[in-house]
Amino acid sequence: MRTHYCGTIRTEQIGETITLCGWVDRRRDLGGVIFLHLRDRSGSVQVVSDPIRTPASYHLAETLRSEYVVKITGRVYNRPEESLNTRIPTGEIEVYAEQIEVLNRVHNQLPFQVSQTENEFVREDLRLKYRYLDLRRERMSANLQLRHRVIKAIRRCLEDRFNFMEIETPILTRSTPEGARDFILPSRVNLGEWFALPQSPQLFKQLLMVSGFDRYYQVARCFRDEDLRADRQPEFTQLDMEMSFMSQEEIIDLNEELIYQIFKEIKGIELSRPFPRMTYAQAMDEYGCDKPDTRFDLKLVNVSELFKDSQFKVFSGAIASGGVVKILPIPGGNETISNVRIKPGGNLFKEAAEAGAKGVAYIRVLDNNEIETIGAIKDSLSEASKQQLLTLTGAKPGDLLLFGAGDAAMVNKTLDRLRLVIGRELGLIDDNKVNLLWVTDFPMFEYNADEKRLEALHHPFTAPHPDDIADLTTARAQAYDIIFNGTEIGGGSVRIHQREIQEKVFSAIGLSTEEANDKFGFLLEAFEFGTPPHGGIAYGLDRLVMLLAGEDSIRDVIAFPKTQQARCLLMNAPSGVDTKQLKELEVISTYKPKADSQ
RNA sequence: GGGACUGUAGCUCAGUUGGUUAGAGCGCGCGCCUGUCACGCGCGAGGUCGCGGGUUCGAGUCCCGUCAGUCCCGCCA
Numbered sequence: 218m219r220t221h222y223c224g225t226i227r228t229e230q231i232g233e234t235i236t237l238c239g240w241v242d243r244r245r246d247l248g249g250v251i252f253l254h255l256r257d258r259s260g261s262v263q264v265v266s267d268p269i270r271t272p273a274s275y276h277l278a279e280t281l282r283s284e285y286v287v288k289i290t291g292r293v294y295n296r297p298e299e300s301l302n303t304r305i306p307t308g309e310i311e312v313y314a315e316q317i318e319v320l321n322r323v324h325n326q327l328p329f330q331v332s333q334t335e336n337e338f339v340r341e342d343l344r345l346k347y348r349y350l351d352l353r354r355e356r357m358s359a360n361l362q363l364r365h366r367v368i369k370a371i372r373r374c375l376e377d378r379f380n381f382m383e384i385e386t387p388i389l390t391r392s393t394p395e396g397a398r399d400f401i402l403p404s405r406v407n408l409g410e411w412f413a414l415p416q417s418p419q420l421f422k423q424l425l426m427v428s429g430f431d432r433y434y435q436v437a438r439c440f441r442d443e444d445l446r447a448d449r450q451p452e453f454t455q456l457d458m459e460m461s462f463m464s465q466e467e468i469i470d471l472n473e474e475l476i477y478q479i480f481k482e483i484k485g486i487e488l489s490r491p492f493p494r495m496t497y498a499q500a501m502d503e504y505g506c507d508k509p510d511t512r513f514d515l516k517l518v519n520v521s522e523l524f525k526d527s528q529f530k531v532f533s534g535a536i537a538s539g540g541v542v543k544i545l546p547i548p549g550g551n552e553t554i555s556n557v558r559i560k561p562g563g564n565l566f567k568e569a570a571e572a573g574a575k576g577v578a579y580i581r582v583l584d585n586n587e588i589e590t591i592g593a594i595k596d597s598l599s600e601a602s603k604q605q606l607l608t609l610t611g612a613k614p615g616d617l618l619l620f621g622a623g624d625a626a627m628v629n630k631t632l633d634r635l636r637l638v639i640g641r642e643l644g645l646i647d648d649n650k651v652n653l654l655w656v657t658d659f660p661m662f663e664y665n666a667d668e669k670r671l672e673a674l675h676h677p678f679t680a681p682h683p684d685d686i687a688d689l690t691t692a693r694a695q696a697y698d699i700i701f702n703g704t705e706i707g708g709g710s711v712r713i714h715q716r717e718i719q720e721k722v723f724s725a726i727g728l729s730t731e732e733a734n735d736k737f738g739f740l741l742e743a744f745e746f747g748t749p750p751h752g753g754i755a756y757g758l759d760r761l762v763m764l765l766a767g768e769d770s771i772r773d774v775i776a777f778p779k780t781q782q783a784r785c786l787l788m789n790a791p792s793g794v795d796t797k798q799l800k801e802l803e804v805i806s807t808y809k810p811k812a813d814s815q
Numbered sequence: 816g817g818g819a820c821u822g823u824a825g826c827u828c829a830g831u832u833g834g835u836u837a838g839a840g841c842g843c844g845c846g847c848c849u850g851u852c853a854c855g856c857g858c859g860a861g862g863u864c865g866c867g868g869g870u871u872c873g874a875g876u877c878c879c880g881u882c883a884g885u886c887c888c889g890c891c892a
Binding site: 245246247248250251252254264269282283298299300302326327328329330333334337338339340341342343395396397398416441443444449483571663672674675676677679770780781782786 | 886
């Protein structure tokens, strides 16, 4: 039907007669001459019609309206000198519409304008209900095209350079005990039994290693029935990879090359390699989190040693009961952060309270290194300790020191949040920076106080560090996360490939031999038949694309996302089903809709 | 499960201390206009102020409930 995409026409096509198909983006009828912008996914181009140059199309051009679908044949001309448009790539040329064919009209008022000036905001529920129109808009179209280019770059790199194979794994699989809630589906053929949708292809990809497909990848849909966030959808896409006969170093090296390639092709940025590394312990110590945004400093300082015998009981007490005292030093903070904001009612106080802190103690460093703080802290601080405090934190006159005291997890969480809020507010974050960081040496387990047992921090198939094998409960894992500007975009590990070690790990997380055999017997058995050493990684593809697109929500890089209430407003899913369908499955819903309260 | 914000014309928003006929820009319709590109000018249509209840002489505005969307906490190995 057509010969070109609208957005691709340049001065090279001048003189050619071309045929374009697309949507009327805008129409400007000047009375005697009509300008149209014709749009397709490549962009738009100006089409001209007037009674003299294009008599055959003029009357039809008068009837065109926004979003009509048209086919236009005409010759490409350069624009008059004074009518060049430097803001669009096709601004040097225009097409004289010799022939216009209306392929389809718009019969109703559009729910929102597709062609938008500036970045006009439209309610998200409307956009989602009419997602097909939303996706016509330049921003969304560009996002999906970016997503496509990212996936294409990944495929090229993994397949052509590294010899990976893409292999599909089942969507209908079985429920797994650890991790997120499963989506489950009743089996009609096996009444009373249920499939689960995969939270990730983890076990299948490990089994593929057993099969000898030593380099596997998949653009894999994953499902988790948990509450939604700006960066969490119930179904999302992972770039899932698994490799045999590769050490952690080799896996990291290959993945750096992949990430390097993505940034080069998509953003034109050549990242310097190797990427910086940080151990989990160092990340927690200096940043209070396992995915530090290293675009700005504001590192935490542990001052527990200094305060362990302090007269100020809030600090010494915290340390005595196994906690810590840490400081977030803010250079120039006296100037930029008022007491009101740190005290109850202030936004920094609220931020700390959400992390579980009872409050935020602080010290202001004044001229001559005098300090200003509450009396109880000042009284408890000897001149020597004061000097030590200033040395440890590197604080200078004008600086503000924010304290976190108590349980280490809470202190880290509090100061991490304050660091990010303050970093953003003080403009310390350079948006043009691209910082990639490997965080390594995660602990194998984390204690779950509610369930009174150890939990795998990564997942229970992660191999322990060979030096730490004697005591698994405190062992480091051969696990690694890749962090992009403070967001985790991927994580992986070397896997266990020996039955004895896998059994020890299952036992460490409180899985009985029977449970382990019931849930993972197939894996343990597979380990007996020649399983190669292997490891892998999975990237949150939606999140990666979101960051590359500069969006704040993964919904903006997913064609048909769910709302926060996990609904598809376009299809209106989920929905009820026929009782006949339920009967066939031997399923009865016990759900009672809430009675209308009057 | 919890907290916060939002909901007024097709869209984006304004609407003061509760006050009489609810406004603007864009879009839409009609007319004029031959170099616009967010074209311009004129005229016009378009409203269950999310929904339900309450307070009041009077509610878009205050109160209660509810629905929807968003952000966050919990949750997400």
